Amino acid sequence: GENVEQHPSTLSVQEGDSAVIKCTYSDSASNYFPWYKQELGKRPQLIIDIRSNVGEKKDQRIAVTLNKTAKHFSLHITETQPEDSAVYFCAPITGGGNKLTFGTGTQLKVEL
Amino acid sequence: ETGVTQTPRHLVMGMTNKKSLKCEQHLGHNAMYWYKQSAKKPLELMFVYNFKEQTENNSVPSRFSPECPNSSHLFLHLHTLQPEDSALYLCASSLDRGTHEAFFGQGTRLTVV
Numbered sequence: 001g002e003n004v005e006q007h008p009s010t011l012s013v014q015e016g017d018s019a020v021i022k023c024t025y026s027d028s029a030s031n032y033f034p035w036y037k038q039e040l041g042k043r044p045q046l047i048i049d050i051r052s053n054v055g056e057k058k059d060q061r062i063a064v065t066l067n068k069t070a071k072h073f074s075l076h077i078t079e080t081q082p083e084d085s086a087v088y089f090c091a092p093i094t095g096g097g098n099k100l101t102f103g104t105g106t107q108l109k110v111e112l
Numbered sequence: 113e114t115g116v117t118q119t120p121r122h123l124v125m126g127m128t129n130k131k132s133l134k135c136e137q138h139l140g141h142n143a144m145y146w147y148k149q150s151a152k153k154p155l156e157l158m159f160v161y162n163f164k165e166q167t168e169n170n171s172v173p174s175r176f177s178p179e180c181p182n183s184s185h186l187f188l189h190l191h192t193l194q195p196e197d198s199a200l201y202l203c204a205s206s207l208d209r210g211t212h213e214a215f216f217g218q219g220t221r222l223t224v225v
Contacts, residue, residue, distance in 0.1 A: 034213065043114065043202065043216040044155070089155060091214075099145070099168055100214060102155035 002027050002094035006103035013080050014111055021106045023090030024072045032093040033066055033073045034100070039086045047088075048075070080110045115139045118203050118217035125193065126225055133188040133220045135203030143209045144186040146178060149219070150199035161186060162209050193224045 003026040013019050023033075034049035050057045050064045050073065057064050063076040073092070077084055087107050091100040116137045125131050135144065146158040160168035161180040175197075177189040186203055200221050204214040 036214075043218050044214075045114070045216070046213045049213070091155075099157055099160050099209065101157065102147075104154045 002101045004090065004092060004094075004101050004103045006088075006090055006106050008106060009104065010107045010109070012109045012111060015080060015082060017080055019075075019077045019080055019084070019108055019110075021075045021088055021090075021108070022072055023074065023092065023103050025090075025092040025094070025101075026071065027092065027094040027101075028071065029096065030071075030092045030094060033064065034091050035064060035075045036089045036091055036102075037086045038089065038105075044089060077108075080108075082110050082112060084108060085110045114215040114217070116203060116205055116215050116217040118201075118220050120220060121218065122221045122223075124223045124225060125190070127193060127195070129193075130189070130191040132190065133201055133203075133222075135186040135188075135205075135217055137184055137205040137215070137217075139205060139215065141205035141207050141215070142183055143206045143212075144180060144183070145204045145206075145214065146186065146188055147202040147204065147216075148199050149202055155202070158188075160209065167209065190222075193222075195224050198222055198224045 005024045031052040036044040037047045038044040061078045066073040087105045090103040094101040119134045143162045148156045158172045159178045179187040200219045202219045203217040206212040206214045
């Protein structure tokens with residue numbers, strides 16, 4: 001089956017620092033790479049996504065970079081704020097485009 | 113509010129009970145999903161429906177039975193569950209399978225006693 005791994009599993013940063021979370025996948029046919037944020041007690045929500053025809057995408061303080069050759073993509077958060085504290089999941093499409101396979105999640109804590 | 117509504121929000125059931133979870137979306141989406149989220153594992157895909165047809169059953173035990181009567185509604189029928197089935201069950205929908213944003217409901221917190 002598809003293998004999706006995230007690193008690190010937990011990440012603690014000081015407010016204002018940058019955070020980077022990496023997602024490694026095994027399905028070479030994957031062509032859609034989203035990141036979801038799940039705050040405590042809430043549902044997962046899409047924060048940014050990228051398709052395989054581009055290498056980087058930015059949206060204000062958030063960016064995603066893709067390396068299809070190495071089969072990994074990363075979430076970058078700059079100038080972190082306390083409200084960025086949450087669990088982040090990558091969810092590359094797998095199974096011939098049939099489903100999103102969620103990674104193991106990264107607990108990000110932004111400390112004051 | 114994502115436009116995906118799940119009921120009930122909380123459910124406590126005995127191992128011999130039969131209950132159903134309901135998910136509803138009026139976003140015009142064609143694909144609907146059931147995910148299980150527990151403390152020990154990440155979001156686990158259970159079932160995928162596309163245009164009311166089941167396209168994925170991720171080796172889910174038969175005590176979980178999905179039903180999709182139309183593109184707007186998805187049910188998960190539960191019977192003879194085990195305590196280890198206690199988890200948050202999340203429904204999601206997307207415009208089409210895979211390559212579009214998935215909108216999640218708030219989930220049903222299930223406790224099996």
